[in-house]
Amino acid sequence: MEFLIKNARLTGDNETLLKDILITNKKITAIGTDLSVSVEDVIDVKGKLVTPGLIDVHVHLREPGFEYKETIETGTAAAARGGFTTICAMPNVNPAPDSVEKMQNIKSLISKNAKVKVKQYAPITELLTSDRLTDQKALINAGAFAFTNDGVGVQTAATMYLAMKEAAQNNISIVAHTEDDSLLFDNGVMHEGKRNKELNLPGMSQLTESTQIARDVLLAEATGVHYHICHVSAKESVRIIRDAKKAGIKVTAEVTPHHLLLSEEDILSDNSLFKMNPPLRSRADQEALLEGLLDGTIDMIATDHAPHSDEEKQGSMIGSPFGIIGSETAFSLLYTNLVIPGKVTLDQLVKWLTLKPAEIFNMKTGRLEIGAPADLACFDLQNEKEISKEMLHSKSSNTPFIGWKVYGDTYFTIVDGQVVYQEEN
Numbered sequence: 001m002e003f004l005i006k007n008a009r010l011t012g013d014n015e016t017l018l019k020d021i022l023i024t025n026k027k028i029t030a031i032g033t034d035l036s037v038s039v040e041d042v043i044d045v046k047g048k049l050v051t052p053g054l055i056d057v058h059v060h061l062r063e064p065g066f067e068y069k070e071t072i073e074t075g076t077a078a079a080a081r082g083g084f085t086t087i088c089a090m091p092n093v094n095p096a097p098d099s100v101e102k103m104q105n106i107k108s109l110i111s112k113n114a115k116v117k118v119k120q121y122a123p124i125t126e127l128l129t130s131d132r133l134t135d136q137k138a139l140i141n142a143g144a145f146a147f148t149n150d151g152v153g154v155q156t157a158a159t160m161y162l163a164m165k166e167a168a169q170n171n172i173s174i175v176a177h178t179e180d181d182s183l184l185f186d187n188g189v190m191h192e193g194k195r196n197k198e199l200n201l202p203g204m205s206q207l208t209e210s211t212q213i214a215r216d217v218l219l220a221e222a223t224g225v226h227y228h229i230c231h232v233s234a235k236e237s238v239r240i241i242r243d244a245k246k247a248g249i250k251v252t253a254e255v256t257p258h259h260l261l262l263s264e265e266d267i268l269s270d271n272s273l274f275k276m277n278p279p280l281r282s283r284a285d286q287e288a289l290l291e292g293l294l295d296g297t298i299d300m301i302a303t304d305h306a307p308h309s310d311e312e313k314q315g316s317m318i319g320s321p322f323g324i325i326g327s328e329t330a331f332s333l334l335y336t337n338l339v340i341p342g343k344v345t346l347d348q349l350v351k352w353l354t355l356k357p358a359e360i361f362n363m364k365t366g367r368l369e370i371g372a373p374a375d376l377a378c379f380d381l382q383n384e385k386e387i388s389k390e391m392l393h394s395k396s397s398n399t400p401f402i403g404w405k406v407y408g409d410t411y412f413t414i415v416d417g418q419v420v421y422q423e424e425n
């Protein structure tokens with residue numbers, strides 16, 4: 001099996017230099033200008049951007065247990081539609097994969113239904129909410145990618161400490177949704193700041209996040225584990241991570257597209273499409289996240305694709321679940337709103353979505369080089385599109401970005417040399 005992608009713009013090269021990429025048996029086998037090979041299968045992309053397939057270390061596929069929101073099939077179709085070729089699935093499904101048997105069940109659903117590469121997280125503790133640690137060694141043998149209780153924070157320092165000690169020995173990462181429930185007062189639905197008061201909605205303090213990060217970086221230092229922080233949202237968190245990195249602690253962090261592109265000020269009314277955890281914070285927090293990404297404090301961008309049904313996500317924030325989808329719009333939104341205005345470069349954006357997660361989580365993909373797996377994405381930077389419900393492949397459409405106009409929509413996505421998404425005309 002051999003095919004050729006012609007006239008691709010690659011990051012790192014001059015915009016006008018176009019290259020050809022040869023794919024043989026699932027691998028990239030040649031990259032060059034005017035590759036003179038005779039293959040039958042040729043896609044001429046006419047100067048469109050070709051990148052390594054994007055990597056998303058934070059998605060919710062909802063299967064098993066919540067198939068009305070998303071399935072492995074629709075969630076991976078959404079990932080492919082967004083240019084993602086490797087995604088890491090969170091364990092807050094039902095039942096959560098906290099035993100070998102449950103992990104094997106999810107792995108077999110993935111091998112039957114996934115359209116892109118899926119790595120599966122296992123819980124840090126049984127049921128995600130108990131203080132009983134899962135059997136890390138057994139779950140690693142069953143294929144666990146890393147350990148996280150995402151959706152909820154690990155509430156006691158002792159539990160986190162013991163989990164980290166064990167993970168350090170097993171040479172595996174602890175990935176944390178940081179939220180101290182004891183600092184959550186009155187069932188907050190948005191950032192405790194200016195706008196929640198104007199809208200008369202209960203707030204969630206940034207302290208729930210930043211204080212738990214402070215605790216955890218010290219535990220990470222003591223145990224030597226690799227500690228990765230999910231969806232950082234507050235400027236205080238950025239400061240702690242920056243200091244922890246300076247101190248040589250093995251901490252890494254991700255930020256979502258929505259926390260980079262929106263703040264509480266964009267919430268004009270009580271609309272559940274703007275409800276996510278952590279919430280959109282202040283303009284100063286939003287700016288600190290971009291600064292943190294630019295100076296290397298924050299390592300990568302991850303979507304936190306969190307589908308919920310229309311019924312669940314209509315009306316008020318009060319009573320609706322936290323979370324918005326993100327796989328399909330991440331690249332185009334970030335390209336349009338960060339690269340075009342010159343806040344970040346295209347090379348930086350692509351690295352935060354490919355090489356950085358690959359390096360930190362030891363993945364072979366995420367690189368466009370000879371010998372690498374033929375996981376590729378192609379984006380159309382020339383034509384503008386409006387984000388609409390109809391274009392989405394996810395089962396859900398809970399995103400506040402519907403109606404936004406973007407450049408950089410996905411043209412095609414290739415996994416192991418197979419086209420898994422192609423734009424329809």
Ligand SMILES: NC(=O)N[C@@H](CC(=O)O)C(=O)O
Pocket residue numbers: 060092150151152177275276277278304306307321322323324
């Ligand atoms: N981010 C969210 O608001 N929701 C996520 C959970 C999570 O990632 O914390 C979900 O599972 O819906």
Ligand SMILES: [Zn+2]
Pocket residue numbers: 150151152177230231277278
């Ligand atoms: Zn989370």
